Amino acid sequence: MGVFTSKPARPAQVPTDTIIPLHSKDDTASLRPFVLDFALCFDDVLDPEKLRSSFERLMEIGDWRKLGARLRLNDSGKLEYHIPASFDAQRPAFRYSHMKYETSISEHPLASKLPKPTSRPAVLNSTDEFQSLLRRKDGPTKLHDYLNSDDGQLSLHIVSFSDATLITLTWPHTLLDGMGRRALYDAWICVLNGREADVLPLQGFSTDPLATLGTQPTEPYALEKYQIKGFAFFIFAVRYAYELIWYPKEEMRIICLPAAHLNTMRSTALSELSACAPDTDTDTTPFLSDGDVISAWLARLALSPTLPQTSQRTVLLMNAFGLRGVLANDLLPPHKAYIANASNSVHALLPAREILTRPLSYTASQVRRSIAQQGTRAQIEALAAIERETYASCGRSPVFGDSSMKLIVVSNWTKTKLFELDFSAAVVRVGVPLEGRRHGVGRPRYVHSCPYSNGVPIRNAFSGFRKGCGGKLLDEWDVEGRDLEKD
Incomplete structure (x- = not known):
């Protein structure tokens, strides 16, 4: 039996x-x-x-x-x-x-360990500990x-x-x-x-609003010539599989990046870009978002334990890109709630040595450039067309770079503004006195995400968001699957 x-x-x-x-x-x-x-x-x-x-x-x-x-x-x-x-x-x-x-x-043995803000950048608990x-x-x-x-x-x-x-x-x-x-x-x-x-009406109950996306591209995708196909993709897959076998251990951790540290990094990066700008280009003020700077910082964090500073390997720094804004005029109108997936990626291809040796401002500017270049409606259509073709022929998403490429994925949830959610209508008792807190009654003081990937590697993948409270910023990023055996 x-x-x-x-x-x-x-x-x-x-x-x-x-x-x-x-x-x-x-x-x-x-x-x-x-x-x-x-x-x-x-x-x-x-x-x-x-x-x-x-x-x-x-x-x-x-x-x-x-x-x-x-x-x-x-x-x-x-x-x-x-x-x-x-x-x-x-x-x-x-x-x-x-x-x-x-x-x-x-007083709870486990809940008491939920992460709290730190004054210095810190790697905190494992996400699945809770x-x-x-x-x-x-x-x-x-x-x-x-x-x-x-x-x-x-x-x-x-x-x-x-x-x-x-x-x-x-x-x-x-x-x-x-x-x-x-x-x-x-x-x-x-x-x-x-x-x-x-309550907004639901968009796309029985029909797919994105069914036509990518069917009529008007220009080639910016990185089309870098798409990995055929034997090159086979080599890429073999190298990736070898790394998974040789370094199998993955952990998901939480990183706290305090506002003061982030603000210093961003100010320094903008100063460096201003100093490098041509004197004739007086009308252009350099711009970097917090997400650009954090992406650059995370890329260096992920690569430093695994690659030498002289590494010639290509790095694909891939940022998740939400489509609701760029498609708001037609396919995904803002007066309806789209409870589904509507995102793709923007790609920055960089040599590892530049991420490791050049200032963060350089990598951050390349992330910003990729967003500006690939975030237009025409480029969204162009990438969607490649995705359609690749799924139809290979059953997978397209990959850009080269056969030796190392992949880093960042998903910035700042626009979700989750720390602004107001559940005060359900509050029956205030737990922490108002004078002792930096957030309003009924608003979350901590947001936690834990993915179950079921065997799919998620090393060098980062997701996170910015918390605003009392004029200060707390940046909390889930580090999904850093290669801890090399740290």
């Missing part, structure tokens, strides 16, 4: 469910492996029932019921949504769980957990302390991206505040 096992039977199809395919940027090989836990930590006691009921009510409003869809795999191997006609106790819109502790958060705290025990961690159950894609887990509250949402990455997450929170908060009329 116990020698033979069988796969769990998938739920039977419910005749009354609405069946629709996933959008083109949702059902991709790069997103399928990922499930995310995303937690907000409040220094206030929030009413869990009010949070649960308002979230439930949101999914009863018009097309927002799509968020309660069940994930299924059809006979063609494509993902599709099965949306219940209505939700009830047997088939709720989402899974809900709640833990309550009659102690303060500082898994047992931030999710239910049987919570989903992979796509098959959704395919083999009749659960919705969203899980809501609330942890209550005598002076604090943790709210975690869990979902598969096929559901939404960073800005989609913000749109979801905004709609939830509208319902929480009794403003259902302010």
Whole structure:
């Protein structure tokens, strides 16, 4: 007994469910492996029932019921949504769980370790250290957990302390991206505040707004000649696989980059660019965003332990680029909420030696240049056309660079402004006195993300965001998979 096992039977199809395919940027090989836990930590006691009921009510409003869809795999191997006609106790819109502790958060052995601001740049806790705290025990961690159950894609887990509250949402990455997450929170908060009329209509319920993206490019993609194809891609894949075998260990850590340190780096970088600017170019003032500087800093941080300063290897510094802004005039109008994935990447190709030896201002300026060059509507169309062709012929995303390239990925969540989320309508008791805090009542003091990648390497991948509080900045970046065995 116990020698033979069988796969769990998938739920039977419910005749009354609405069946629709996933959008083109949702059902991709790069997103399928990922499930995310995303937690907000409040220094206030929030009413869990009010949070649960308002979230439930949101999914009863018009097309927002799509968020309660069940994930299924059809006979063609494509993902599709099965949306219940209505939700009830047997088939709720989402899974809900709640833990309550009659102690303060500082007295809890694990919650007390949640990261706090530091005065110097610091590598802090492992992101998965808090898994047992931030999710239910049987919570989903992979796509098959959704395919083999009749659960919705969203899980809501609330942890209550005598002076604090943790709210975690869990979902598969096929559901939404960073800005989609913000749109979801905004709609939830509208319902929480009794403003259902302010909930934006859902964009793209049964049709894909991005279905035509890339079908009519008007210019070539800026890095088209650097696309790795054929035997060159085979060599790139072999080299990448060798590194994974030789250095298999990955850890996800949290980096705190204090505002004072970041401001100094940015000021220094701008001064260096101004000093290097031609005297005749008096009308152009150098510009770098915080994200440009942080990308450059992270690239050097990732490469320093692994490559010599004289390395000739090409580095692809890839920044995630949200499409909602550039497509706002037609495909993704801002008066509708797009709860899905709408992003691609902008690429900066640099020799490793330049990242390691030249000032941060140089690398940051190259990141800024890549965004300006590749972030136009025409370039978005051009890259989308290459993506279409590569997926059709190879079943994967296109890769740019050369066969010896090293990849660094950065995802900047600053625009989501998650520290500005206002859950004060659910506050029943203030946990930390107002004079002792740098954030408002009902606003998160810490945001935590933990991805489950299911075997997909995520080394040298960074995601993070900026927190503004009381005129100061706290930059917290999740370091996903740095190559710690070489550190």
